[in-house]
Amino acid sequence: MFAGRYLWWMLMGIGIFMFAALSLDYITWLTIQLSGCGDMPGACEPVLRLISGMLKPACIWAAIGMLFMATLLRLHTLSLIWFWGPIVAIWFVASTPILLFLAADAAALTQPATLAALPVALLFPAAFVAYLMIAVEDGDMPPLAASAPLRLALRLTAVYGALAGVAFMPELSRIAGTLLDMPALSVVIALAQPYLQTVLTLGTGSMAPAYAVLTAFIAALAASLLPHAAAPQPSRSTIMLRRLRR
Template sequence: MFAGRYVWWLVTTSALFLISLVGFDYVASVIVGISDCASNEGSCYTLNNWLMGVIKPVLVDVSGVALVLVVVIRILYLRFLPLWIVPVLAWAGAVAGTFRAYAPMWHGNADYVLLGQQMPPSTYAFLALALFLAFPLEDEDAPEQGGAAPIGLLAGFMAFMCTLHAFATASGLPMLIAKTFHAFDLSRTIATIREILATFLLVADGNPIPGYFVTILFALALALRVLRHERLVSGQL
């Protein structure tokens, strides 16, 4: 998927995700308003619950998965190391629970600044990588030459650190594994590892600052990579 098509799909899937998460509230209100549910006592309540509690979460899930797939396809197209798919999936999984919790809520009078502040750092790590991939990186003939290797290693290391923070703060992961796969021993092992890692990364008390710090460093590494790419393409390197 070349850059232009990637940008188109990125914007489309992002818009669908935001519309599903925020705008569907108004769509549900219109559907309830134009329906004849008022003729049957309690029908409007049932219809609204079905739209907000069933349809909306499904739309959020489908559009979110589509957004992640677009990023993964772009990574494969650029022939990046397949290991880059691991942090993408880890970050998406880390924020999925947060968005699923927000999905059934009414967003008509929501404070989006406050919601943005409550988003896990993994949200912004995913966003930084998605925006980085929007640049036409495929027109760089020799990305391994010059200063790309150290910058790429730095970006990869910071992505690894962001992934560790996502795992350390995923308190619901052990329970999810236990419920989904009935692997209770594995669930307990993961819970123990997560607690040790959370203590080591200074996030055991729920402090998000270390996570935001490594996310900022990751974004800066990607920005350096873009600047070097632009200089290489323009013939300055």
């Protein structure tokens, strides 16, 4: 998936999510007012079940699925799917609870406490998605391959972000145990998460190390967009000498 098409699909997914989060509640209210079902007890139940119980969750999950699949297709086009695909999958899984919360209570976006509590796992994919919207394949260098130290920094910070998503997702143990039908796995994850949180926060219990790694990740993404010196091309005499040796 090329950058222009990827941008279009991402805007479509974001638009569907915002429509479900911000507009469907007003549409439900308007439908109730116009139909007059509020005058009869229980008469509005079918409308509420259809819009709030079926249509809104379907739009939200469709938007999340669209964003996820478009990102995977974009990574496949850039030949980055093998490493970045699992990382992005973990980011999206860890970000889904906060997205569902924001969709259920869109007014929370205006509250400073909610903005301050946004998980790091949501900020990592947001930065990476913004990077993928750029036509990075049009340059001379392959995407995310500016230099070996830069590639290492990107991968280490991305792995940290994935581990942070696993460590700070309270619902992970319940979701994993339910989907895989393995109650023992839920217990293992619930016991391992506090230790992983301690390691990722360097024992401080603060999210400052996570935000420092996030800043390094964004800086590395920005640095990969800068022009880099291309490798020197072998001279014609060198090429002829290699052919003679063969």
